[in-house]
Amino acid sequence: MPHTATKQSIPVERVRRYLEPGPILLVSSRWREKTNIMTMGWHLIMEFSPSLFGCVIAAGNHSFEMIRESRECVVNLPTTQLTDTVVKIGNTSGAGIDKFAEFGLTPLDAEGVNAPLIAECYGNFACRLYDDALIDKYNFFIFEVVSAQVATRPDLPETIHYTGDGVFTVSGKTISRRHLFRPGML
Amino acid sequence: MPHTATKQSIPVERVRRYLEPGPILLVSSRWREKTNIMTMGWHLIMEFSPSLFGCVIAAGNHSFEMIRESRECVVNLPTTQLTDTVVKIGNTSGAGIDKFAEFGLTPLDAEGVNAPLIAECYGNFACRLYDDALIDKYNFFIFEVVSAQVATRPDLPETIHYTGDGVFTVSGKTISRRHLFRPGML
Numbered sequence: 001m002p003h004t005a006t007k008q009s010i011p012v013e014r015v016r017r018y019l020e021p022g023p024i025l026l027v028s029s030r031w032r033e034k035t036n037i038m039t040m041g042w043h044l045i046m047e048f049s050p051s052l053f054g055c056v057i058a059a060g061n062h063s064f065e066m067i068r069e070s071r072e073c074v075v076n077l078p079t080t081q082l083t084d085t086v087v088k089i090g091n092t093s094g095a096g097i098d099k100f101a102e103f104g105l106t107p108l109d110a111e112g113v114n115a116p117l118i119a120e121c122y123g124n125f126a127c128r129l130y131d132d133a134l135i136d137k138y139n140f141f142i143f144e145v146v147s148a149q150v151a152t153r154p155d156l157p158e159t160i161h162y163t164g165d166g167v168f169t170v171s172g173k174t175i176s177r178r179h180l181f182r183p184g185m186l
Numbered sequence: 187m188p189h190t191a192t193k194q195s196i197p198v199e200r201v202r203r204y205l206e207p208g209p210i211l212l213v214s215s216r217w218r219e220k221t222n223i224m225t226m227g228w229h230l231i232m233e234f235s236p237s238l239f240g241c242v243i244a245a246g247n248h249s250f251e252m253i254r255e256s257r258e259c260v261v262n263l264p265t266t267q268l269t270d271t272v273v274k275i276g277n278t279s280g281a282g283i284d285k286f287a288e289f290g291l292t293p294l295d296a297e298g299v300n301a302p303l304i305a306e307c308y309g310n311f312a313c314r315l316y317d318d319a320l321i322d323k324y325n326f327f328i329f330e331v332v333s334a335q336v337a338t339r340p341d342l343p344e345t346i347h348y349t350g351d352g353v354f355t356v357s358g359k360t361i362s363r364r365h366l367f368r369p370g371m372l
């Protein structure tokens with residue numbers, strides 16, 4: 001298990017840097033003094049300001065009602081060091097176990113929500129439910145990110161991206177094309 | 187510019203393999219005999235069957251009205267060979283230029299929609315507008331993928347993932363954790 005890194009707060013409109021590349025995420029929640037964690041791969045950035053984040057949380061997940069009722073969660077960004085934990089979290093249900101305890105993860109207070117953040121993750125993005133209009137029809141939640149913190153290093157995390165069938169791709173090298181951008185597009 | 191690869195059709199419920207990892211995409215459209223292409227990074231898978239795909243298309247894009255009016259598009263998956271083209275497409279407007287001609291891309295007929303696909307991309311996913319309920323409020327489109335084809339090789343493409351600021355991460359190595367999955371989760 002990785003040690004907890006030193007973290008810094010970042011403006012919420014900057015979370016696209018970490019979420020737009022499409023990594024697998026861990027979603028932590030609290031409802032009636034119980035906590036839970038789920039693995040999530042279906043998500044997108046929807047707006048910079050307010051900082052909107054949309055995602056599908058299947059109704060079969062134990063987290064679904066916890067998040068719908070509490071109207072908040074923390075979206076946590078794991079790196080490759082947590083790959084096995086991520087998979088195990090996705091293959092167990094919080095109905096029967098305490099996932100923080102089961103997987104040796106540390107719940108810490110998050111700024112702006114009652115849901116706990118996961119200390120061992122690279123980034124922690126506290127979310128409040130912003131629009132529930134599409135939950136019944138598509139299990140689609142639109143959240144506002146109300147606080148954000150990321151590890152001070154590395155500059156970009158090594159993340160895992162799910163392709164189905166138990167297979168992930170890992171984020172690799174970084175390339176810049178800043179010179180091809182119009183200033184207004186950066 | 188890469189040559190056009192041999193492609194095979196795949197079941198539409200399998201598109202998550204290529205889209206869930208979060209790559210930058212090119213969206214091609216046709217309206218009143220004009221075609222256009224835009225670059226898109228804000229998207230997610232929403233359901234396997236029907237095969238639902240959601241994305242944000244900012245109202246300032248020339249493609250916005252074309253896609254809203256025609257109610258269809260093709261979502262194309264470019265690889266690193268097209269990185270410069272992807273950036274240039276994102277930094278120009280179809281109001282003034284024909285992007286297929288300008289960037290040397292080949293429009294081909296797509297199965298199930300009138301919008302053209304981009305031959306040079308690894309994958310082509312033809313989409314019909316499925317739900318327009320959140321277009322006005324969030325520029326959020328929900329499409330049904332009605333046909334899909336991908337290059338026969340490589341098995342997984344080398345894709346680019348946008349972090350903002352003109353910087354991309356490239357998809358790297360593949361890792362399997364199939365042995366940690368419950369059968370029903372695969």
